[in-house]
Amino acid sequence: MPSSTSTRATATSATAATATASASTHAPVPLAVDYANTLSASRGRTSDHLDSWLAEHGMAPDPRFEPLRDAIRVLIGATAEQAPYPEAALAVVNAASAAAPHWLELTGEGVAVARAAGSASAAERLLAEIARSAIELLSEDQHANLCACQAPGCVQFFVRTHHRQEFCSAACGNRARAARHYQRRKEQ
Numbered sequence: 811m812p813s814s815t816s817t818r819a820t821a822t823s824a825t826a827a828t829a830t831a832s833a834s835t836h837a838p839v840p841l842a843v844d845y846a847n848t849l850s851a852s853r854g855r856t857s858d859h860l861d862s863w864l865a866e867h868g869m870a871p872d873p874r875f876e877p878l879r880d881a882i883r884v885l886i887g888a889t890a891e892q893a894p895y896p897e898a899a900l901a902v903v904n905a906a907s908a909a910a911p912h913w914l915e916l917t918g919e920g921v922a923v924a925r926a927a928g929s930a931s932a933a934e935r936l937l938a939e940i941a942r943s944a945i946e947l948l949s950e951d952q953h954a955n956l957c958a959c960q961a962p963g964c965v966q967f968f969v970r971t972h973h974r975q976e977f978c979s980a981a982c983g984n985r986a987r988a989a990r991h992y993q994r995r996k997e998q
């Protein structure tokens with residue numbers, strides 16, 4: 811049975827994810843990219859923000875979220891390198907998407923309301939919503955602007971908002987330029 815009340819919560823959580831998008835970019839960050847970027851690296855140390863990301867979405871830590879994130883990271887990494895999508899990662903994303911069937915419904919006021927099968931738990935709905943965002947991003951006509959940050963040591967992904975954008979943030983751009991400058995000085 812469709813349940814609109816519980817799904818509205820899911821729709822709201824997607825909006826919240828967009829709102830928490832990194833302040834350095836103006837375009838909204840797709841849910842799947844925001845989620846993939848819960849793994850970050852600074853000065854050679856990797857940090858995992860998945861639990862705090864889940865808390866922002868009203869979720870307790872849940873072991874099911876990590877394999878989905880890893881699979882999405884593998885797929886975004888593959889598309890950034892124009893490599894084929896590995897089967898195992900595809901299977902994880904597709905299974906999460908299928909676990910909580912959901913669809914959009916158009917109201918008379920012209921509002922798209924996300925609805926999901928009522929039997930799914932809140933975690934399953936969020937997993938499915940993230941998977942759907944990833945599938946939309948990774949499907950052929952969308953993935954051209956999906957990039958991996960080129961700054962040394964950075965493990966973040968971003969959707970390019972202008973031609974030739976190489977970095978996930980201004981900070982990474984500055985760091986990479988400083989590193990190149992240093993490298994040139996060393997070679998002289």
Ligand SMILES: [Zn+2]
Nearest residue numbers: 959964978982
């Ligand atoms: Zn970066």
